[in-house]
Amino acid sequence: MSKLLAQPASGQRVSICLLAVALVLYPLVFSDAFYRDIGVTFLLAAISASAWNIVGGYAGQVSVGHSMFFGLGAYTPLLLYALWGWPPLVGIPAGILLSIGLAVIVGLPTFRLSGHYFSMATIAVAELIRIFVGTWALVGGAIGLQGPAIARGWWDLTFRGDLPYYYIFLAVLALALAVTYALEQRRFGYYLRAIKSSERAARSLGVPVRRTKLQALALSATFTAMAGSLYGVKTGFIDPDSGFGILVSVQMVIFAALGGAGTLFGPLIGALILVPLQTAANTWFGGGGSGATFVIYGGIIVLIARFEPGGLFDLWRRLAPLLRRRGHAA
Amino acid sequence: MLLEARNVAKAFGDFRAVAGADLAVEQGEIVGLIGPNGAGKSTFFNCLAGDTLPTTGRILFDGVDVTRASPEAHARAGIGRTFQVPTTFDDMSVLANVMVGAFLRRPHRNDAREHARRIVELTGLRADQPARALGTPSRKRLEIARVLASGPRLLLLDESLAGLTPGELQEAIALVRRIHQMGITIVIVEHIMEVIMTLTRRVLVFNQGRVIARGTPEQVVRDEAVIEAYLGRGARRQRE
Numbered sequence: 037m038s039k040l041l042a043q044p045a046s047g048q049r050v051s052i053c054l055l056a057v058a059l060v061l062y063p064l065v066f067s068d069a070f071y072r073d074i075g076v077t078f079l080l081a082a083i084s085a086s087a088w089n090i091v092g093g094y095a096g097q098v099s100v101g102h103s104m105f106f107g108l109g110a111y112t113p114l115l116l117y118a119l120w121g122w123p124p125l126v127g128i129p130a131g132i133l134l135s136i137g138l139a140v141i142v143g144l145p146t147f148r149l150s151g152h153y154f155s156m157a158t159i160a161v162a163e164l165i166r167i168f169v170g171t172w173a174l175v176g177g178a179i180g181l182q183g184p185a186i187a188r189g190w191w192d193l194t195f196r197g198d199l200p201y202y203y204i205f206l207a208v209l210a211l212a213l214a215v216t217y218a219l220e221q222r223r224f225g226y227y228l229r230a231i232k233s234s235e236r237a238a239r240s241l242g243v244p245v246r247r248t249k250l251q252a253l254a255l256s257a258t259f260t261a262m263a264g265s266l267y268g269v270k271t272g273f274i275d276p277d278s279g280f281g282i283l284v285s286v287q288m289v290i291f292a293a294l295g296g297a298g299t300l301f302g303p304l305i306g307a308l309i310l311v312p313l314q315t316a317a318n319t320w321f322g323g324g325g326s327g328a329t330f331v332i333y334g335g336i337i338v339l340i341a342r343f344e345p346g347g348l349f350d351l352w353r354r355l356a357p358l359l360r361r362r363g364h365a366a
Numbered sequence: 367m368l369l370e371a372r373n374v375a376k377a378f379g380d381f382r383a384v385a386g387a388d389l390a391v392e393q394g395e396i397v398g399l400i401g402p403n404g405a406g407k408s409t410f411f412n413c414l415a416g417d418t419l420p421t422t423g424r425i426l427f428d429g430v431d432v433t434r435a436s437p438e439a440h441a442r443a444g445i446g447r448t449f450q451v452p453t454t455f456d457d458m459s460v461l462a463n464v465m466v467g468a469f470l471r472r473p474h475r476n477d478a479r480e481h482a483r484r485i486v487e488l489t490g491l492r493a494d495q496p497a498r499a500l501g502t503p504s505r506k507r508l509e510i511a512r513v514l515a516s517g518p519r520l521l522l523l524d525e526s527l528a529g530l531t532p533g534e535l536q537e538a539i540a541l542v543r544r545i546h547q548m549g550i551t552i553v554i555v556e557h558i559m560e561v562i563m564t565l566t567r568r569v570l571v572f573n574q575g576r577v578i579a580r581g582t583p584e585q586v587v588r589d590e591a592v593i594e595a596y597l598g599r600g601a602r603r604q605r606e
Contacts, residue, residue, distance in 0.1 A: 221475060222475060223469045223473055223474075223475065223478070226458075226462060226465055226466050226469060227466065227469070229455065229457060229458055229462075230455050230458070230466045232457065233453075233454075233455035233456055233457055233458065234453040234454075234455065236417070236437075236449075236453060237449065237453040237454070237455065238455075238466070239436070239437040239438045239441075240415065240417070240437050240438075240440075240441060240446075240447050240449075240513070241441055241446075241466055241467045241470060241512060241513065241516050242438050242441030242442050242470040242516055243438060243466065244438055245438065298457075
């Protein structure tokens, strides 16, 4: 009996280890710049979607304005560099702190709303920030900001080639997932899921709903800002659209929803499927490819919403026992 | 006095759902609230649970004014409640549902889980079942288990026994008895007279936002005003 119970858990552990090994080896096996770039893009997408997942998935507060944290995370180190020559190693934590502040300021009024109203409010705030940043000369206006062109030292986090970035991103992804896992196991994780299911019932059991949601948003903002800052530093350039654009927010939602919002590895799986697809679309269709990406996103939203609201992870959880049974029979 | 409501009234616009109700509950009692549909029981109940803010009046719990306290503050103070329409956490297992309640006074997962397991056993549910898979009677039972795990001193039951088969009803009555024996004071809103007659010694009857009768269940069912409220005899007599 105990063996039976242990089986799925150990099976899961094996697949997690395999995934970790594959991610560590990937850039060494595929040393071509094109494949490494896909790898870095995937990790970045997985970090931001996992970050979104904390508040959007577990707590069910579907923010479609997470680009505000991503953009703030990306802009802050580049702005501090442009103004005073501060190294990104200092700028990144500053961006994270600002994002936490923004999360509290935005969360306090918007968490009074629920469902679609909350989603729309987050879109509105992110769009306001994007437009504001686009007209503010100090932060580069519509043109944007640039980071250090040549590293003065390692603390500038400016490297040639993708390999160092790849492993930094991988470490941050591991951290984000480890933190999410730890939360999932604690009271906080149970409270988030209770809030997602019924705020009224949660409150009746003494769950401090508003505080819990704010904490989740702040934590989610922390990792989203981290993803944004890594993006900004790696690209060495940021403008209003690539930082605060709505597509940045929508991507997080779609990656998480496709894989399975509110599950530990769902967002990662979503990114694993969609990032290569996106790259392929860009390669096949060339300049017109970004349009095709939108079409694919739209199609995916429709399909998930209609057939698999739980995402692929949920689908797998239901199908796996059936497949296993069939395997045993054969 | 564990719970005391003084002249509680709640108006929605011009409609006075509760027009000045008093209630005093001693430690260890089971008090029933009955009345026809729309009599104001549920609104009054929600005022007691902190879910609805009364227009006027005061509610004291153990001598402390909780009239304006939030639902979560009510839970922390020791007032637990169930919902008329069960609101279980459907994405979670039965055990996880009960753990959410247990976490209120047991912040560590293992403590909460152990406590929740005992409560689940007591209520006769299956811990590993997903809440989504439960039918309405089990859902109501799960709600009771969940709030019980939060360690209330006063339990407010909102039609938790409605819609059960006779067999299930007997089990549910036994469960409420057991909870009462654990030292928990109970206020129960119920339509089923069998429940009220067997469980409570004191009943308040609501009609049109007012308490029209109070006493033992036996006194109340013989009360002229109560019979009139339920059967509308006065209205019939007027027509004759």
